[in-house]
Amino acid sequence: MQFQSLLEEIVATLRPELGLAGQVASYIPALARVPAAQLGIALRTFDGQEAHAGDGLTPFSIQSISKLFTLTLGMRKLGESLWDSLGREPSGNPFNSLVQLESEQGVPRNPFINAGALTVTDRLASVLEPKPEMLALLSSLCGEPVHFDEEVAASEAATGYRNVALANFMKSFGRLANEVGTVLDAYFHACSIRMNCLQLARAAGFLCRDGAHPYTGESILTERQARRVNALMLTCGTYDAAGEFAFRIGLPCKSGVGGGIVAVAPDRLTLCVWSPALASSGNSLIGMKALELFAAKTGLSIF
Numbered sequence: 001m002q003f004q005s006l007l008e009e010i011v012a013t014l015r016p017e018l019g020l021a022g023q024v025a026s027y028i029p030a031l032a033r034v035p036a037a038q039l040g041i042a043l044r045t046f047d048g049q050e051a052h053a054g055d056g057l058t059p060f061s062i063q064s065i066s067k068l069f070t071l072t073l074g075m076r077k078l079g080e081s082l083w084d085s086l087g088r089e090p091s092g093n094p095f096n097s098l099v100q101l102e103s104e105q106g107v108p109r110n111p112f113i114n115a116g117a118l119t120v121t122d123r124l125a126s127v128l129e130p131k132p133e134m135l136a137l138l139s140s141l142c143g144e145p146v147h148f149d150e151e152v153a154a155s156e157a158a159t160g161y162r163n164v165a166l167a168n169f170m171k172s173f174g175r176l177a178n179e180v181g182t183v184l185d186a187y188f189h190a191c192s193i194r195m196n197c198l199q200l201a202r203a204a205g206f207l208c209r210d211g212a213h214p215y216t217g218e219s220i221l222t223e224r225q226a227r228r229v230n231a232l233m234l235t236c237g238t239y240d241a242a243g244e245f246a247f248r249i250g251l252p253c254k255s256g257v258g259g260g261i262v263a264v265a266p267d268r269l270t271l272c273v274w275s276p277a278l279a280s281s282g283n284s285l286i287g288m289k290a291l292e293l294f295a296a297k298t299g300l301s302i303f
Ligand code: DON
Pocket: 062, 063, 064, 065, 095, 096, 112, 113, 114, 156, 163, 188, 191, 255, 256, 257, 258, 282
């Protein structure tokens, strides 16, 4: 299939809609300044073909897409024990909701809501240094050095009242082993990582290759673990819009409030779209449309 021309066609189709609807995330001041009228798309196939179009090489804040890699690191380093204090059900609530945590005694519904990512980060902090390990994993997976955006991390730390509340709430239930400040610092830094669509399409490549590193073939996750990550992406990866994603796109996806969305077509390819203006669900508005067009034109779907 001619992916390069397909990606260019998708960008050309959607470009007239850029800047017309949706809102750039404004609750993190450093993100509020990102111009909305941008659209990037990139993919890498199972056998190493690559294509990108539009702003596919422009770096952006990966935000909650980092939760995919935090989970990967957690599954790699902690195995099954990771699930001792972590659920695998969609929350049906906003990603930063405190409501369920109280009735469920501080056990997060899944690793892709904020409380879940804080739990995985805490578990990691007990066995390794999460900040350098995250950068090392992502740099290895995409074959290029990856960095934190210290301005975004500081901006989140200064305004992340909800995350501070979530971490303290879990600590009050005895669910965090490490200091709240240590866990939050690693979490905010993971969210602040800057990458472009092509780097993210490469980095997620192990998820369409039964867990094998996209370049070296090293086992990043076992085949079973990789399938489980894809299952969690489908059911929980796009906040409380996961049903809509499954209905309209039919591929496991993980989104972030920076406007990026990573999608996996198992055994075929990984794809990343980015457009900063968000729908009310917190997912990229035009990014969703781009994925929908891609799925329709390629016929790729897990269903
Ligand atoms: O925790 C936050 O508010 C952001 N750093 C990440 C938000 C995001 O992308 C959606 N979270 N699941």
